Amino acid sequence: MIAPRVAEGFARQGFAAHLGLQLQFADAGRCVIGCDFAPGLTQHMGMFHAGVLTTMADNACGFAALTLMPEGRDVVSVEFKVNFLRPARGARAVATGTVLKPGRTLSICRADVEVLDDAGAPTLAATMLATMMAVE
Amino acid sequence: MIAPRVAEGFARQGFAAHLGLQLQFADAGRCVIGCDFAPGLTQHMGMFHAGVLTTMADNACGFAALTLMPEGRDVVSVEFKVNFLRPARGARAVATGTVLKPGRTLSICRADVEVLDDAGAPTLAATMLATMMAVE
Amino acid sequence: MIAPRVAEGFARQGFAAHLGLQLQFADAGRCVIGCDFAPGLTQHMGMFHAGVLTTMADNACGFAALTLMPEGRDVVSVEFKVNFLRPARGARAVATGTVLKPGRTLSICRADVEVLDDAGAPTLAATMLATMMAVE
Amino acid sequence: MIAPRVAEGFARQGFAAHLGLQLQFADAGRCVIGCDFAPGLTQHMGMFHAGVLTTMADNACGFAALTLMPEGRDVVSVEFKVNFLRPARGARAVATGTVLKPGRTLSICRADVEVLDDAGAPTLAATMLATMMAVE
Numbered sequence: 425m426i427a428p429r430v431a432e433g434f435a436r437q438g439f440a441a442h443l444g445l446q447l448q449f450a451d452a453g454r455c456v457i458g459c460d461f462a463p464g465l466t467q468h469m470g471m472f473h474a475g476v477l478t479t480m481a482d483n484a485c486g487f488a489a490l491t492l493m494p495e496g497r498d499v500v501s502v503e504f505k506v507n508f509l510r511p512a513r514g515a516r517a518v519a520t521g522t523v524l525k526p527g528r529t530l531s532i533c534r535a536d537v538e539v540l541d542d543a544g545a546p547t548l549a550a551t552m553l554a555t556m557m558a559v560e
Numbered sequence: 561m562i563a564p565r566v567a568e569g570f571a572r573q574g575f576a577a578h579l580g581l582q583l584q585f586a587d588a589g590r591c592v593i594g595c596d597f598a599p600g601l602t603q604h605m606g607m608f609h610a611g612v613l614t615t616m617a618d619n620a621c622g623f624a625a626l627t628l629m630p631e632g633r634d635v636v637s638v639e640f641k642v643n644f645l646r647p648a649r650g651a652r653a654v655a656t657g658t659v660l661k662p663g664r665t666l667s668i669c670r671a672d673v674e675v676l677d678d679a680g681a682p683t684l685a686a687t688m689l690a691t692m693m694a695v696e
Numbered sequence: 697m698i699a700p701r702v703a704e705g706f707a708r709q710g711f712a713a714h715l716g717l718q719l720q721f722a723d724a725g726r727c728v729i730g731c732d733f734a735p736g737l738t739q740h741m742g743m744f745h746a747g748v749l750t751t752m753a754d755n756a757c758g759f760a761a762l763t764l765m766p767e768g769r770d771v772v773s774v775e776f777k778v779n780f781l782r783p784a785r786g787a788r789a790v791a792t793g794t795v796l797k798p799g800r801t802l803s804i805c806r807a808d809v810e811v812l813d814d815a816g817a818p819t820l821a822a823t824m825l826a827t828m829m830a831v832e
Numbered sequence: 833m834i835a836p837r838v839a840e841g842f843a844r845q846g847f848a849a850h851l852g853l854q855l856q857f858a859d860a861g862r863c864v865i866g867c868d869f870a871p872g873l874t875q876h877m878g879m880f881h882a883g884v885l886t887t888m889a890d891n892a893c894g895f896a897a898l899t900l901m902p903e904g905r906d907v908v909s910v911e912f913k914v915n916f917l918r919p920a921r922g923a924r925a926v927a928t929g930t931v932l933k934p935g936r937t938l939s940i941c942r943a944d945v946e947v948l949d950d951a952g953a954p955t956l957a958a959t960m961l962a963t964m965m966a967v968e
Contacts, residue, residue: 433604434604436605437602437603437609438598438600439600439602439609439611442578442601443611462574464574464575465574465578466574467575468569468573468634469572469634473574473615474637475575475579475611476611478611478614479609479610482610482614483611498605500644501610501644502643502644502938502963503963504642505641507638507796507825508636508637508639509797509804524820525779525782529937530910530965532779532911534823548796551804551806553823553825555779555910557938639804641777641913641961643932643961643963645932645933660917660956661915661917661918665801666829668775668915668917668959670959684932687932687940689959691775691915705876710871710872710873710881711884714850714873715883736846736849736850737847737850738845739845740845741844741906745845745846745847745887746890746909747851747884747886747890747891750883750886750887751881751886754882754883754886770877772916773916774915775915777913778911779910779911780909780911
């Protein structure tokens with residue numbers, strides 16, 4: 425299930441396409457973004473770059489928030505904080521964003537980013553706590 | 561001035577090349593990273609994506625910290641928080657990272673990201689507060 | 697269940713006594729701290745002050761981390777981030793800290809702070825994401 | 833110089849009085865809060881508790897933001913992040929909050945907390961990055 429306005433907003437992001445992000449799910453305060461490993465996404469040790477995991481988590485939080493906003497609103501990131509928990513080495517990364525507290529103006533969201541190995545076994549690599557804002 | 565080990569670490573990042581990041585300066589607890597605007601770096605309103613600004617700020621903080629660490633150490637991001645202050649519309653973004661508190665294990669860093677218009681006038685678009693860790 | 701070294705560390709905090717914090721539980725990567733409402737704990741609108749909720753969450757994270765550290769270690773707060781989700785009006789506040797990722801040096805923790813009304817019904821008032829460090 | 837509405841809001845905080853916080857300055861996007869050391873303000877090693885430094889920084893950010901808001905508005909903390917840079921051992925703590933970006937709804941602020949030794953020499957002990965919100 426992907427809410428149409430999320431699909432539309434996601435598709436307008438040049439950066440999501442440049443990274444190869446995939447919108448897997450977006451509805452009812454929840455959004456899942458996936459991304460396959462590629463050499464262009466690495467930090468200096470060959471793992472997923474913190475910037476990739478953060479971009480995925482930011483997308484997952486923002487679009488999770490958008491699913492709960494009135495039609496006609498857009499969403500922007502006010503701020504976020506990310507902790508990197510484990511080395512992000514794997515074949516694919518998946519960010520799952522959830523709205524902790526929806527609001528007319530501000531929505532507080534959390535995202536977890538897991539990295540999957542070749543067999544699909546997940547490791548929690550990063551977690552984000554974010555503030556999103558509705559704009560007209 | 562660019563400390564050799566920073567240049568080497570920066571060059572090993574596939575993601576930095578994929579975004580077109582440029583290492584402008586890295587020495588004595590300070591690092592500057594630049595990036596020209598491109599359609600592949602945009603969010604859904606056509607501005608620099610939060611993920612691009614964050615990646616630049618993370619790089620600026622991490623490599624600023626690396627310049628103050630003993631030789632042979634590497635640096636990883638423990639966590640960071642970013643506030644987005646103004647719309648990031650412009651021709652170029654520049655992130656300047658500074659070490660607030662160097663440490664044997666942890667270094668606390670700040671980065672400001674400015675966006676420059678066509679005439680080169682800067683606007684402060686984002687600010688990061690980050691914890692970096694030295695690893696062997 | 698309260699791990700003895702947590703009880704001992706908690707009791708050494710002059711600030712916990714000054715606020716009337718109560719150590720309810722501390723074991724196996726989890727810690728719960730309670731506090732009854734009092735006029736000396738209010739912000740300017742008469743609710744629990746953000747500083748009280750934060751102190752409770754910081755304690756809950758730190759002592760949750762301590763339960764998983766080798767004996768003889770102490771714990772200090774490297775950094776934390778807190779989001780305030782709802783007005784903290786109530787008869788009692790309860791912070792529950794959990795270790796997301798234990799580590800030899802750094803432990804990443806989360807805490808939720810609920811405020812209970814007179815009937816004991818909880819409202820999630822704040823959530824923290826924190827980095828704790830083991831020291832000798 | 834202390835803006836009257838800041839003095840009034842500060843005085844309504846039961847928690848500020850309970851800690852012995854002193855409002856030193858509040859005007860034009862800047863606020864300074866001081867606090868003398870006392871045994872009731874300590875963490876388990878006898879230094880200023882992280883919760884005290886955070887409360888001071890939160891106050892300094894919030895009231896700095898209030899000085900730039902239209903009359904009749906009140907301010908609440910949306911979220912903040914604090915890094916603890918050095919052991920907070922000293923005779924007095926002073927938090928200085930500054931507005932980085934004022935806004936009609938949200939204001940982004942920074943605060944530094946210094947601890948002064950008996951001779952008045954300052955050490956930067958903590959730094960905060962905060963999001964404050966105007967409410968009617």
